[in-house]
Amino acid sequence: MSRREELASEILGRLRAAGFALVGICEVRPIDRPEAFDAWIKAGHHGDMAYLAEHRRERCDPGVFVPGARSIVCVADRYADGRPDQHGPRGAPRGRIARYARGRDYHEVLRERLEPLAEELRDRHPGERFRVSVDTAPIAERDHAVRAGLGRIGKHTLLIGPPGHGSWLVLGEIVTTVDLAPTPATPSDPCGSCTRCIDACPTRAIEPWRVHAERCISYLTIEHHGAPAGWFRERADDWLFGCDACIEACPHAAHTLRSQRLPVHPAYAAATRDFDLAEVLRWDLESMERLGLSPVLRRPSLEAWHRNAILALGYADAGVAVTMLRAFAERPDISDGLRALAMEQAAWLAQRPGAGSGVGSAAG
Template sequence: MRVPTTQAVIDLCISHGFAIAGVASATRSAHDDKLWQWLEDEKQGEMEWMNRNVDVRLDPRNLVENAKSVICIADRYGILEEDDISNNSGKVARYAQGKDYHKVMKKRLHAICDTFKQQYPNEIFRSCVDTAPLLEREFAQKAGIGSVGKHTLVIEQGIGSWLLLGAIVTTVEIQPSAPSAPDPCSTCTRCIDACPTDAITPWEVDARKCISYLTIEHRTAIDPALYEGIGHWIFGCDICQEVCPHNQPNERSAHSVIHESYTPVTKSLDVLDVLHWDEEARRHHFRGSSMKRAKLNMIRRNAVIVAGNILAEIDNPELLTKLKEIASSHSEDPLVSSAAQVVLKKEELKG
């Protein structure tokens, strides 16, 4: 069987609109012990799915039998710029400001797989975008996409870490690309120092403290000790990326191509509006967006916390009245009402 050249694979991926591509050998993770320790320390928080299929996650050959290669791709989705957001708004992480990246990337990965299947009908090609048990960041580094920084995100040399990753695991053996350098950070600790909830240590994130995890994945009550650190972030967080030296604008990043699907549509959400949402409103606002990951009670809980942080900065009688209504309502979702009660207690102590 005549296998495709690495460059031919990269060219095919680029022709489908991906910003960067590379190939890695389908080998077992070099961070086996670290992942097991992270799980043992329960730093995955409520992400119980991380506890399942760990051996599959550690070795793509357990995901696709006889896998030989992992084709890695990335979309660029954002640039560092000041967002003009009102005082009453909750901030949305840049990756979620446009269309749902899962659908945007999966569609093109499926098309690439279809092309390969026509050429190699007896081989397997499985596309993965964030949902399969695959250590995408480790393979992205092996494939030359970029280097993993201390904030655990992949940094593309000269461009930064505003990347969305995907992969195709295949039984076709393709010559691997040159890997990226292992350490792009040296002595820098800006992401660690800037994290308001102290979630980051070098090359590790404690999800239980991470604002992105707390506002997107955490489905129960958030520790009140973390409320202040959440600031104005209603969905996700970009702080560790905003302070990263690799993400500061430069001549190369100024000319980098961002896929049109990630053009910002929702940079922020009006907190008072969200507090009035019902399920129909949530679905309307999150249609076509990865923000639909947050259930109604979660996004309203987040809005309550952000509202509390807004009230700590400025007077907003309308917002305060709504929080009091939520806190005292017997028909309110307990996740939301309990958060409002915590916020109001903080307001009383402040007053």
């Protein structure tokens, strides 16, 4: 066995022992189709995420991110097994949290196992670089994960792991100047003629292998800071933070005997699956602080949580939702923008076909 194979084998063994569901190594080279990334940015599909347009050279070539880099060690944690959510009784509207954010913050969970290994490797290989990234550096992490053999990219643009894993995966990397033997990729189309994720997307955000972030609920509930576009106010789904609809629809991510047998890392055990939307509308900074939300759930501001709750009420029983929205609009401590949004949403729900006469009486 050559030195590069020996070291690669040792590192992969250590990472498997640390509980990563998938591990692999790829060589450092520029991404295959930088022109597709450029066109996506040029068309504005990244929305407000200006950081995606910045550091373009690093994003397209990890050798720019870490000068002299030769290998990328790729890992994935599995955070769910595809079990469908149970929906509560009608009349008590709740807003769902995307599954990756229901347990501990994945940035911390991955980093606390990658950093000690990187530190040890730095000691053993003085002069070489080992740089850890967990969604924190301009790296095209899905492209590298595919090259390292962790999976394939579906039409929803997410990584689909080996059978049973689905796309319930969060990714991390160690970029290093050390030459490590790569693991084989399995490039093939996981989708064929399937269009389930495209059909299931509540906001029609997916074209094959391209997501329009500015239409994606994950982006609009987490990254987007401003007022929602008019069409987004008329959604009828219950996602409050993020969205799993395209993964849930994918046959590769289904809850099966095989998916149940594969371990889910315990750090992602769900602490918070959803929130009572009436409670969210009552939150203030103090009560939100008392909840002890994980760092990932603290990403949206209180104003954004209120906005998301107003919009998630689009799926709820109109009578109940209109009452909640009008009560929220009475709060003296909210912005004029939120007050206007709540009243617009209430007016839309009240005239929605099938809203019934209960709206007027419930709203008083």
